[in-house]
């Protein structure tokens with residue numbers, strides 16, 4: 001049994017460089033940015049310098065050719081400062097561009113991916129609609145063929161990076177009669193689009209990560225901007241879901257770690273009843289639980305990432321072990337992260353209720369991970385479905 005839970009020297013170097021950048025560049029801005037709910041405009045140019053943008057992309061697209069373990073580690077490390085901005089990077093680079101890389105033509109990839117690596121292009125992905133959330137296949141956005149174009153009508157909600165993105169990948173019904181078999185994936189450059197309106201959504205958490213309501217009114221998209229072929233949208237969508245769920249675990253892991261670190265520090269400094277509060281066993285119990293939950297979450301996430309990296313196609317989907325592992329990793333990381341966030345607030349007492357403390361932001365951001373990328377309920381449904389499939393044989 002080969003069990004080695006240590007990161008390689010290369011992975012540790014990645015972690016160190018991202019952490020130094022996050023603490024030096026991002027941390028000093030965070031309180032203000034959170035207050036005004038703004039993404040730092042240079043974010044993607046900065047992450048380009050760190051080699052994060054094309055972290056799994058092939059060299060020909062400007063990528064670094066690392067794996068999903070490294071991607072998760074990069075997202076965890078950004079999230080030690082900002083869970084929300086780690087998600088913003090992930091929404092662009094993993095949800096939008098990595099899935100584009102898996103499914104687009106070589107010509108499309110050469111046109112788009114190098115600019116995503118340099119930070120010139122920011123991406124967003126639109127699946128969710130006002131009336132199609134967990135039941136994503138019931139989406140109602142329509143793409144009607146007229147000559148050599150598709151005319152798009154409908155709307156997408158909760159789209160991370162929608163208000164700042166350049167490239168928008170999304171799903172629409174091209175053959176509504178066929179249900180899930182009549183869905184296609186598209187991309188377009190938002191700067192070229194007429195008829196698209198973007199409204200920024202106000203949120204109490206994940207502030208700094210811009211979220212949009214995107215409305216299409218007769219938006220024209222050239223027919224060659226289909227991704228993966230006509231009516232192949234479900235295959236495109238599912239090819240990236242597992243890597244999305246796994247790498248986004250990094251967002252919650254970073255918050256978990258920061259909450260534990262801040263709580264340990266605060267508990268040792270804060271004196272009540274003549275002693276540091278860390279000397280009280282009720283506080284010690286919380287710290288011990290936070291540690292166990294973080295370590296277990298970390299194992300769930302990185303073991304799923306390492307398993308994914310070991311697969312030739314690095315892809316999951318219905319009927320695969322990766323599907324179960326990815327859903328389980330995000331379910332566990334999300335729920336434990338929310339508990340850790342609550343414990344961190346509790347340890348900080350009244351100060352934990354004030355916006356100047358980093359734990360407050362981490363707690364507010366963290367709650368998203370019981371909802372986004374498929375809710376906790378949906379993840380449980382996936383895990384149970386995969387456990388109950390007839391040929392389920394491995395992975396316990």
Ligand SMILES: Cc1cc2nc3c(=O)[nH]c(=O)nc-3n(C[C@H](O)[C@H](O)[C@H](O)COP(=O)(O)OP(=O)(O)OC[C@H]3O[C@@H](n4cnc5c(N)ncnc54)[C@H](O)[C@@H]3O)c2cc1C
Nearest residue numbers: 125126127128133134158159160371372373374375377378
């Ligand atoms: C900040 C933020 C960023 C996001 N970013 C993106 C993005 O970039 N792109 C994108 O496409 N989407 C994005 N989303 C959308 C997100 O994926 C959805 O919110 C999520 O899938 C849930 O959909 P819903 O909000 O419509 O909830 P609903 O599906 O309406 O669910 C409401 C409740 O019912 C439960 N429920 C639903 N069906 C079942 C069932 N069968 N059994 C048991 N319980 C059920 C849910 O678990 C939930 O608790 C984002 C959301 C947020 C809040």
